[in-house]
Amino acid sequence: MGKKKRRHDDREEDVYGHTAGAIGGLAMVMGVLFAIKDKTGLSWPATVILTVAVLVALGYAAWWVKSRVQRMWARTPPEASFSTALATQEAPPVEEEGPARDEELTKALVASRVIGKDEFVRADESVVTPLPHGLGTRYEFKVPAGRTYKDVAAKTEAVAGALDATRMRTQVERGELSARDVEMTVLAQPPFTAPFAPPTREMILAHDGIPFAHSMTGELVGMDDFTKGAIFVAGMTQTGKSTLTVALLTCAYIAYGTELDVYLIEGKPGALTRFEKVAVRYEASSKATAFDSMVRELLQIQQERYEMDMQAMRERKSTPRHRQILFIADEVADYYVSDGSAEAKKQKARLVKNSSELVRKGLECGITVVMMTQRPSDKAVPVEVRDQFKKRICLYVSGKGGAEVALGSDYFKTESPIHPALMDASIQGQGVYFDGVSSKLVRGIRFENDFIWQVVDDVAARREKHIEAAAPDTPLRQAINIMRARRVDFMPTAELAPALGITETDRTERGKLLAKLLGVPAGKGAKGARGYRLTDLTAAERSRS
Numbered sequence: 001m002g003k004k005k006r007r008h009d010d011r012e013e014d015v016y017g018h019t020a021g022a023i024g025g026l027a028m029v030m031g032v033l034f035a036i037k038d039k040t041g042l043s044w045p046a047t048v049i050l051t052v053a054v055l056v057a058l059g060y061a062a063w064w065v066k067s068r069v070q071r072m073w074a075r076t077p078p079e080a081s082f083s084t085a086l087a088t089q090e091a092p093p094v095e096e097e098g099p100a101r102d103e104e105l106t107k108a109l110v111a112s113r114v115i116g117k118d119e120f121v122r123a124d125e126s127v128v129t130p131l132p133h134g135l136g137t138r139y140e141f142k143v144p145a146g147r148t149y150k151d152v153a154a155k156t157e158a159v160a161g162a163l164d165a166t167r168m169r170t171q172v173e174r175g176e177l178s179a180r181d182v183e184m185t186v187l188a189q190p191p192f193t194a195p196f197a198p199p200t201r202e203m204i205l206a207h208d209g210i211p212f213a214h215s216m217t218g219e220l221v222g223m224d225d226f227t228k229g230a231i232f233v234a235g236m237t238q239t240g241k242s243t244l245t246v247a248l249l250t251c252a253y254i255a256y257g258t259e260l261d262v263y264l265i266e267g268k269p270g271a272l273t274r275f276e277k278v279a280v281r282y283e284a285s286s287k288a289t290a291f292d293s294m295v296r297e298l299l300q301i302q303q304e305r306y307e308m309d310m311q312a313m314r315e316r317k318s319t320p321r322h323r324q325i326l327f328i329a330d331e332v333a334d335y336y337v338s339d340g341s342a343e344a345k346k347q348k349a350r351l352v353k354n355s356s357e358l359v360r361k362g363l364e365c366g367i368t369v370v371m372m373t374q375r376p377s378d379k380a381v382p383v384e385v386r387d388q389f390k391k392r393i394c395l396y397v398s399g400k401g402g403a404e405v406a407l408g409s410d411y412f413k414t415e416s417p418i419h420p421a422l423m424d425a426s427i428q429g430q431g432v433y434f435d436g437v438s439s440k441l442v443r444g445i446r447f448e449n450d451f452i453w454q455v456v457d458d459v460a461a462r463r464e465k466h467i468e469a470a471a472p473d474t475p476l477r478q479a480i481n482i483m484r485a486r487r488v489d490f491m492p493t494a495e496l497a498p499a500l501g502i503t504e505t506d507r508t509e510r511g512k513l514l515a516k517l518l519g520v521p522a523g524k525g526a527k528g529a530r531g532y533r534l535t536d537l538t539a540a541e542r543s544r545s
């Protein structure tokens, strides 16, 4: 209340002040006009007009002087100032504009929390290409600085969802240039909806490595070479393990020709029988002893190759080139069963030790092992053996446990894992190929039987030509063939000598004759009988060749 009254009094005082000022100003103007009129002797209207004209002229002169002085101070030519003035009037306000953004990718990566809201994918750093035959889309782009392709790979499922796709239809890989470069494939349909034609011989030879499958975009997928890792193939029954392994073997024969030595074992005559004709050794047996015998033969070769390498090193020669050996064992779980007896336990322990050593060390000297199982359960194939495999292929399995046995217990902690149970079980041959670092969805190549026969016959013919050119079978080779045909690891002298045409009946003389013929001293068998071990004979043959 008090404040309002004070404001009212202030306003009244202002009005009195302004009125007094105006009366004072008017009196001064009238005084000046009287003085001018008096001095000039003009009439009142002429005095007023003259005064206004003089004031306007003075105002203009003051403006002119002021602008001249300003220009001189600015030291700019009048033209420049003029054009600058024009430019200032015409140019739109200059804003700091960043590079254009790829809206689709930015939206998807922000939504899936791969990048922050203030980050984006640059349009000039992304290329989006449709895949042939309407298969889908390939995105090649750079993630913002500070991020890598791994950030995208780790959230593949979320990114797929943001792009309206599924995890199984999406694949994220590292681009070629840097860790910031991403190659992402998003299929329009579920993977392998339509089959891919198997490659021709020329395509296999042109491929950099040994192919065994197609990627989800139809490219060939394979091993760089056999020195890079043994392969463990697992999947439930009838999912396509044998088909994929047969593809690997077929392509390996095409790539290596007669320079490949193959050892095959399967529980009963099956998919691998096709290669019996060209294999160094083929067994159709589910007995642990058959598997053990093959493993020991290969370990022996491994040992000899080590020694050859060491000798070369001592003599300062380059490391010898060894022939590539491929050992394929189907349904290996059968070979690790034990009836619980002390003897069986001992045999299993030895087999586990030997086979894991073969998988682990074989690669260094040209022996690559491929093991298959349709029982990806924790106990079926011992973990000591499984752990030695760097490359894994898991065809359809129904649960996470099976996938962890097939692909490794830490598989789901790796970069962008694919859950094999999400695969469409009705599309046989589909699998997850894990190379120890990243995963890929693949489908095993299914070659027609005619194509496989051709490859086998071609290798056999070339080998025969080679053998014809070489010397005929030596007694040593004949002895090896006899033992392999009889599927024995040891043969007493009493049996081997007559098989090689020695008719001498005196034990000592017969022993001497056989040792001379073979060029290998006899040893003792498990039951104390004198005779020859298959591994000793094969070692002797290799050392002579």
Ligand SMILES: Nc1ncnc2c1ncn2[C@@H]1O[C@H](COP(=O)(O)OP(=O)(O)OP(=O)(O)O)[C@@H](O)[C@H]1O
Pocket (backbone or CB within 6 Å): 235, 236, 237, 238, 239, 240, 241, 242, 243, 244, 374, 428, 429, 430, 443, 444, 445, 446
């Ligand atoms: N890539 C593929 N394309 C088309 N058919 C396939 C493919 N892979 C496998 N198949 C088919 O699936 C069936 C089972 O394949 P395969 O014998 O290879 O399976 P498996 O896992 O080895 O079986 P098992 O464990 O019973 O021995 C076969 O009829 C085979 O022709």
